[in-house]
Amino acid sequence: MADKQDKTKTAVALAYEPGDQAPKILASGKGAVAEKIIQQAKEADVPFYQDSALASTLSKLEIGDAIPPELYEVVAQILVFVDGMDKVRAKLGDKPIGSGR
Template sequence: MADKDENKKVKTAVALGYDPNEDGAPVVIASGKGALAEKIIEQAQENKIPVHEDSKLADTLSKLEIGEMIPPELYEVVAEILVFVDAMDKIKAKDKSRR
């Protein structure tokens, strides 16, 4: 994507990992823009990992280093996403048990 066209924004993707037994907060495990962002999203979809779109949050999280925990001021919004992911996992589990 060319930066010349201001109407087209370069896609940003950030992957978070969280283990409540080990991590104090979610951790950035992947981050990228443009083609790398597309690859992160593609990998998530191939591995049936739920994808949540929030360009402002992605831009903010992309400023963090890989392995860095999210800052406390983002706990609430990321917690909402984790609830979304958990709900998606439960829906998938129900679908598998019905088969």
Template sequence: MKKVQKLAVALKYTENDSAPTVVASGKGAIAETILKRAQEENIPAYEDENLAKVLTSVEIGTEIPPELYQAVAGVIAFVWGLDKKYGKEKK
């Protein structure tokens, strides 16, 4: 049985951006570091192995290609939902 290597991709997106940008990407130990840093910064993680596989092929510092907009929109909606949920609880 083949061992699955952990993948992680970090995206940056604001409402003023034309598309999300890949700001970090890696597998194995690098993926673990990305996930650890996200946890330390209270940045939520969204797990989708297939999307991670595709996103790791996007060069760091590059906007995601249009064919990934719909898939990544689900990630952004997930994160914004958490921000809204936990933002309200902090008040």
């Protein structure tokens, strides 16, 4: 019998403030909680990035935990992507991603 993969939606919100050593887990949840996190991000114009493997790994951390050093590079790449999207939207005259926070 083949193993069923867990298809439950997982969402993790990260926060990074200048002076923080690393981004921190702001919110995390599965199923209906994940849907709520995603909906609130959309409503606040906060960008989100889909990576189920990364979300699964990050969801094992507690709220307020800093991401571990082994995830710095992948999370940094996501933050660079988001920053680039903000710059593109600014050039196009749109409100920057995440400015609704």
